[in-house]
Amino acid sequence: MILTKTIKSYAKINLYLNVGAKRPDGYHDLESVMQQVSLFDYVTVLRDTDTTQRGVRITCTDRLVPSDDRNIAAKCAMAFLDKYNIYSEVSVSIDKRIPVAAGLGGGSTDGAAVLSIMNSIFDVNAPMDELCALGAKLGADIPFCLVGGTCTASGIGEILTPVKTPVLPYHILICNAGHGVSTPEAYRKLDETAKEEPACAMDDVLRAVESGEMPETLYNSFERVILPEHAEAAQIRQTMLVCGADVALMSGSGPSVFGLFRNEDARDKAKDFFDMKGILAMPCEPVVKNIK
Numbered sequence: 362m363i364l365t366k367t368i369k370s371y372a373k374i375n376l377y378l379n380v381g382a383k384r385p386d387g388y389h390d391l392e393s394v395m396q397q398v399s400l401f402d403y404v405t406v407l408r409d410t411d412t413t414q415r416g417v418r419i420t421c422t423d424r425l426v427p428s429d430d431r432n433i434a435a436k437c438a439m440a441f442l443d444k445y446n447i448y449s450e451v452s453v454s455i456d457k458r459i460p461v462a463a464g465l466g467g468g469s470t471d472g473a474a475v476l477s478i479m480n481s482i483f484d485v486n487a488p489m490d491e492l493c494a495l496g497a498k499l500g501a502d503i504p505f506c507l508v509g510g511t512c513t514a515s516g517i518g519e520i521l522t523p524v525k526t527p528v529l530p531y532h533i534l535i536c537n538a539g540h541g542v543s544t545p546e547a548y549r550k551l552d553e554t555a556k557e558e559p560a561c562a563m564d565d566v567l568r569a570v571e572s573g574e575m576p577e578t579l580y581n582s583f584e585r586v587i588l589p590e591h592a593e594a595a596q597i598r599q600t601m602l603v604c605g606a607d608v609a610l611m612s613g614s615g616p617s618v619f620g621l622f623r624n625e626d627a628r629d630k631a632k633d634f635f636d637m638k639g640i641l642a643m644p645c646e647p648v649v650k651n652i653k
């Protein structure tokens with residue numbers, strides 16, 4: 362018998378990302394406010410209940426993404442089979458819509474989707490913290506993608522705290538001019554430059570999202586090393602503001618840039634403008650989770 366399930370795997374943006382010094386173990390302390398957004402890939406996992414061979418097959422619609430055991434989703438599938446001692450063949454297929462190596466957590470969200478689907482179609486019903494611990498070994502943002510909504514991340518990103526928010530008062534536009542950024546490379550560049558004073562404190566951004574207000578300022582440490590080398594991304598950031606975004610920022614290690622617009626019409630007009638310039642512009646909304 363074949364069991365199959367498809368879910369949407371949502372991208373993330375960082376409303377705040379302050380990266381500290383490199384620690385002796387090579388990781389970086391950081392503090393971040395992460396927001397899940399309605400831009401998504403489709404992830405399907407198919408379980409063949411007739412085999413007792415352990416194996417993972419993977420296909421992806423994007424040629425930039427490896428369709429073998431280097432794929433984060435394939436790693437997650439294999440780790441799940443190992444952890445729960447399951448002998449079965451699974452096929453994972455990814456319909457890729459989230460730009461790759463773009464600071465939007467595309468690989469992590471596919472990995473999180475695979476863990477979540479397998480937890481259900483193999484009837485394992487592992488608790489969230491167990492899935493997060495498994496995912497954290499394979500992709501930095503997998504725990505956040507499993508929890509979703511709005512979260513703060515601290516420590517080396519592993520301390521995740523869900524943030525209760527009302528409906529958020531903004532519409533999002535994410536732009537990507539291509540030219541992926543390697544996250545390890547971005548960290549290396551940060552280590553080579555002097556630390557700067559963040560433009561605001563994480564608590565300022567947090568207070569705004571908790572009370573359903575537009576944050577006055579956002580901050581991302583990676584902007585200072587990535588934007589000077591990615592003139593198009595820097596230009597997009599400026600243009601977002603000219604087009605009526607209340608605030609704009611690069612997401613994660615870049616080079617995607619997002620704008621938050623109070624006015625949906627202004628967001629849609631900004632999308633038309635970027636379309637006209639031939640720049641990929643993806644309108645989306647914050648994903649809000651009802652947490653108790």
Ligand code: ATP
Pocket residue numbers: 425426427431432433434455460461462463464465466467468469471472501502542544613614615
């Ligand atoms: P983050 O914001 O979590 O640092 P990112 O959005 O910048 O990540 P990804 O899209 O996750 O970057 O891709 C990072 C690298 O991982 C790419 O080089 C890509 O080839 C590889 N990769 C492996 N599996 C996947 C996947 N399922 N989706 C996207 N990229 C993948």
